[in-house]
Amino acid sequence: xxxxxxxxxxxxxxxxxxxxxxxxxxxxxxxxxxxxxxxxxxxxxxxxxxxxxxxxxxxxxxxxxxxxxxxxxxxxxxxxxxxxxxxxxxxxxxxxxxxxxxxxxxxxxxxxxxxxxxxxxxxxxxxxxxxxxxxxxxxxxxxxxxxxxxxxxxxxxxxxxxxxxxxxxxxxxxxxxxxxxxxxxxxxxxxxxxxxxxxxxxxxxxxxxxxxxxxxxxxxxxxxxxxxxxxxxxxxxxxxxxxxxxxxxxxxxxxxxxxxxxxxxxxxxxxxxxxxxxxxxxxxxxxxxxxxxxxxxxxxxxxxxxxxxxxxxxxxxxxxxxxxxxxxxxxxxxxxxxxxxxxxxxxxxxxxxxxxxxxxxxxxxxxxxxxxxxxxxxxxxxxxxxxxxxxxxxxxxxxxxxxxxxxxxxxxxxxxxxxxxxxxxxxxxxxxxxxxxxxxxxxxxxxxxxxxxxxxxxxxxx
Numbered sequence: 001x002x003x004x005x006x007x008x009x010x011x012x013x014x015x016x017x018x019x020x021x022x023x024x025x026x027x028x029x030x031x032x033x034x035x036x037x038x039x040x041x042x043x044x045x046x047x048x049x050x051x052x053x054x055x056x057x058x059x060x061x062x063x064x065x066x067x068x069x070x071x072x073x074x075x076x077x078x079x080x081x082x083x084x085x086x087x088x089x090x091x092x093x094x095x096x097x098x099x100x101x102x103x104x105x106x107x108x109x110x111x112x113x114x115x116x117x118x119x120x121x122x123x124x125x126x127x128x129x130x131x132x133x134x135x136x137x138x139x140x141x142x143x144x145x146x147x148x149x150x151x152x153x154x155x156x157x158x159x160x161x162x163x164x165x166x167x168x169x170x171x172x173x174x175x176x177x178x179x180x181x182x183x184x185x186x187x188x189x190x191x192x193x194x195x196x197x198x199x200x201x202x203x204x205x206x207x208x209x210x211x212x213x214x215x216x217x218x219x220x221x222x223x224x225x226x227x228x229x230x231x232x233x234x235x236x237x238x239x240x241x242x243x244x245x246x247x248x249x250x251x252x253x254x255x256x257x258x259x260x261x262x263x264x265x266x267x268x269x270x271x272x273x274x275x276x277x278x279x280x281x282x283x284x285x286x287x288x289x290x291x292x293x294x295x296x297x298x299x300x301x302x303x304x305x306x307x308x309x310x311x312x313x314x315x316x317x318x319x320x321x322x323x324x325x326x327x328x329x330x331x332x333x334x335x336x337x338x339x340x341x342x343x344x345x346x347x348x349x350x351x352x353x354x355x356x357x358x359x360x361x362x363x364x365x366x367x368x369x370x371x372x373x374x375x376x377x378x379x380x381x382x383x384x385x386x387x388x389x390x391x392x393x394x395x396x397x398x399x400x401x402x403x404x405x406x407x408x409x410x411x412x413x414x415x416x417x418x419x420x421x422x423x424x425x426x427x428x429x430x431x432x433x434x435x436x437x438x439x440x441x442x443x444x445x446x447x448x449x450x451x452x453x454x455x456x457x458x459x460x461x462x
Contacts, residue, residue, distance in 0.1 A: 016206075019198040026192035030185060037181045044174045046100065050107075051167040053096045058160045060089035061118070068125045072132050083129060090122065114159045121156050317356040319387050320346040326360045327385060330367050340375055341382040342367065349387060349395055351451055355428070359397070359448075362424040366399040366444055369417045374403025374442065381441075395428075395451040400443035405436055 064086035071079035094115060101107040323346045331342040351359065363385060370383050383401045390396040418432075421444075425432050429450035435443045 015198065016203070019195045022195035023192055026188050026195060030188045030192065034185065037178060037185070041178070044171060044178070047167050047170045047174065050097065050100045051164055051171070053093050053100060054160055054164050054167065057090060057093035057097065057118075058157060058164070060086050060093055061121070061156065061160075064090060064122075064125060068129055071129060075132070080129070080133070083125075087122070087126075090118075094118065110163065114156070114163060117156045117159060315352060316350050317353050319349040319351065319356070319359065321348075322356060322360060323363060323385070323387065326364060327367070330364060330371075334368065334371050339378065339380050340371060342385075343382065344385045344387075346385070346387045347389065349389070349451070351395075355451060358424060358427055362421065362446075363397070363399070365417060365420050365424065366397075369421070370399065370401045370403065370442070372417075374401045374405075376404065379403065390447065395448045397446045397448060398443055400437060400441060402437065402439070402441040405440050405442050406434065 064083055067079045067083035067086055070076065071083060097111055097115075098108075101111050324344050327342055327344045367383055367385065374383075375381050381402045383399065386396075386398045386400075388396055388398075421432050425446045425448070427450065428446070428448035430447040433445045433447075435445060437443050
């Protein structure tokens, strides 16, 4: 199957090349024929010009001889004028013949012989007219009666007629050559047309096949494109379904995590309530204080869990989203009906959910210590909590109050609150720095490099 197709293609290509070659050869042959025809036409034109000049020379010579005889017989000056005009025409036609035959040596040599005889006849006629003009008519008539002039005229006429006959033969020959060239040109044109027809048919057939092949390829591409579009649409639907399923699962996991944190917070709140009941039933002041401190810490942990809100990635939380609610819970339960004002300036710092819970407990412990020690005897005041980015974008926590401060020097590091604060701060790679406030009060500053760079929500989104 492949070999016959290959043979057909080879034959088709060979036919195209042969047709193209034949067109080119025919075109060259036609150009050569056209040049030959142009050359023959130029020769015919030249021959016509020589023949006509020779014929006009014969007529002018006959006119000169007739005018000469008329003048000799009648002595009429009009014949003399006609003779002069005829002689002028003869001289012009002789010069014209010399110019026309200058490029043909053979023809020029023959013409020189004719013109030599012509010069003798012209000299004889001029001599006769000169004698007649000089009142020597007898001598002129005797010269005429010798018959020499008639013989010269007959010889010149005979040679001129032979010359004209030869030129007529040349015209016939060249006309025949032109006909042959014309027939050859017609044959060449017909061959060129036939070759062009074959070439056109071959090219048309090839073009039709190529167009058909292109149409089939286009149809195949359209079919493949439709199949690809259907596949892409199917894959897109699968991706959308998978994305919707993933989003549903994420929301479910988020709801479970939030519910878990809320349940832990509620459970810890229940423990806090139980501790509060135990405080109320206990009679020992020392036990009551210990139980109350434990209750407050459990309540802080419960508040941190209840207020924790995870981001979309379910791994991080924004400090401003959960610390401010924790502060609100503390203000609602421990500020003694607004005696102490609690405010927060919390930057939207991103952190892990574990660090967020620990940070909430640390803030609750610091605020609780300020409430317990900074405002004795019903003293009013304010507590301010700040979370911000310090040098090198390290997260900084500052809890300040305008209470009684620390008159007795550094805090007791053996106290439970100080131990808890120190341990919680250590989890972030920092330590509490107790700084007195001008005018009274205390500020506890904790650098937390363990949180990494304090990235805000906007920076994380960028």
